[in-house]
Amino acid sequence: MRALVKTAAQPGLTYTDRPDPAPGPSEAVIRVKATSLCGTDAHIYNWDAWAHxxxxxxxxxxxxxxxxxxxxxxxxxxxxxxxYVAAESHLTCGACFQCRTGQAHVCKNYRILGVDLDGSFADYVVLPETVLWKTSPDIPPELACLQEPLGNAVDAALVEDLTGHTVLITGCGPTGLFAAAVARTAGAATIIATDVSDYRLSLAKQVGVDHVFNAKSDGAEAIASAILDITRGEGVDASLEMSGHPTALHHAFRSVKNGGRVTLFGIPTGPVTCDLANEVIFKGIRVHGITGRRLFSTWYRLAGLFKAGLNIRPVLTHTFPLKDFAQGFELIKSGQCGKVVLFP
Structure with a gap:
């Protein structure tokens, strides 16, 4: 089979031949119909310190x-x-405290597809049956392959109910855009989004965001004032911080009303300072750290969201044959894309 392989400890990937996989007793071989690029893949492609x-x-x-x-x-x-299946990318141990108490999404010993074992940038992939998710044939492959990252957004947005609430999303990368689409489908009353890219803010409007602000050109004070106007001086019910940028993090805390909640999904590149007293404690807010998806409750929930009319197609901006992978990674580097899908 053909596959994209990190063959050496250096930048880039090699499009090369690999042996066809054979299943073990509890495994299945999947012929890959579509597979999408993720920020993790970009780290590996660029061969940064984390990947090394x-x-x-x-x-x-x-x-x-x-x-x-x-x-x-x-x-x-x-x-x-x-x-027809998708796959949960986290392979959990089933034996640690977290796995045995319904918290497998934070398993202490999990392995990741494409990181700890061979992944999906190939004609075929072999996986344990326990991570496979039967998918409706009504969902085309270019969208079905996005269910794993979409699950992150479902958990981030719906860790608490959003029905009738005002929501701020800081960061309109693919997961932030997915979160906006989920919030819209789940009945959020008003959705506000910030980003430094007008391109991605235009995508945010396409998935149902009501108000968009460019965090670079509009300025923090102007945005804070506008949010107060939109919320009649109250602040938002929920802030979803999806970028990991320190300024956006503070903006998320500042904009939420007293007694509201903040979801943290974006990963900072280093330690971030926080005015814990004024941004969290005195406001009486609830903070949720989100990693991965809840197994498998989030998958069931996103299946229901698709039936309820969830539209993520605007987030899918580019498709390429697997052999043209470099074009996809260049788009991610430029920031001028939503989700990029490869077809083996």
Whole structure:
């Protein structure tokens, strides 16, 4: 089969031949129909400090995918040949405290598809049956492969109810855009979004955001004042911080009303200072740290959101054959894209 492989400890990937996989007793082989690029993949492609410490070449990368089951091991009972599936990218241990108490999304020993084992940037991928998610045939592959990152947005947005609430989203990268679409479908009353890219703010309008502000050109004070006007002096019910930028983090805390909630999903590049007393304690707010998706409750929820009319197509901005992967990574570097999907 053909695959994108990190063959050496250096920038780039190699489009090369790899052995066709065979399933173990509890595994299935999936013919990949579509697979999407993620920020994690960009870290590996660029070979930054995180990738250097985490990846051990050779490794086929990629973890957001959908495809068709083409072979199963002798003990597989959850899927059959011909099933259309997506995959949970976190392979949990099932034995730690977190796994045994309903918190497998923060398993202490999890492994990640495309990081700790060979991933989905290939013609075929082999996976344990327990991470496979049967997907409605009504969802086309270019959208079905986005369910894994979409699950992050579902958890970030809906960790508490948003119905009738005013929501601020700081950061309109793909997950922030997904969160906006989820909030719209879930019945948020008003959605406000900030970013430094007019391109991504235009995508935010397409997924249902009511008010957009450019954090670079509009300025922090002007945005804060506008949010107070929009919320009649109260502040937003919920802030979803999706960028990891320190300024956006403070903006999220500042903009939420007393007694509101802040979701933290964006990953800062280093330590961030926080006025804990005035930004959190005295406001009596609730803070949720979000990593991955709740297994598998978030997947069931996003399936329901699709049935309720969730529209994420505007977030999908570019598609390429797998062999043209470099164009996708260049787009991510430029910031002039939403989600990029590759077709093996």
């Amino acid at each position: 410490s985490r990846i051990h070449p050779p490794r086929t990368i990629g973890h957001e995918m959908c495809g068709e089951v083409v072979a199963v091991g002798a003990d597989v009972t959850l899927v059959c040949v011909g099933d």
